[in-house]
Amino acid sequence: MSDNWEKHIEERLNMEGRQNHVDVLKTEIELLASRIEEHDTGHLHTTIFTLKHRIEELEKELNGETEETSLT
Numbered sequence: 132m133s134d135n136w137e138k139h140i141e142e143r144l145n146m147e148g149r150q151n152h153v154d155v156l157k158t159e160i161e162l163l164a165s166r167i168e169e170h171d172t173g174h175l176h177t178t179i180f181t182l183k184h185r186i187e188e189l190e191k192e193l194n195g196e197t198e199e200t201s202l203t
Contacts, residue, residue, distance in 0.1 A: 156186050163182075
């Protein structure tokens with residue numbers, strides 16, 4: 132029975148860690164977006180796009196979706 136409890140706690144911490152990761156990435160996106168200028172900031176657009184994609188991946192994990200379930 133204790134193994135179940137430990138597993139539940141580990142899963143909860145893992146989910147909270149993912150949510151914290153998402154929150155940090157969103158903060159980074161806001162910071163990068165504030166640095167965008169009219170010229171020579173294509174690298175910022177690329178980075179923001181990549182971070183948004185990573186957030187989508189993490190949110191799917193938080194919602195219990197996997198690559199296999201999202202493809203079907």
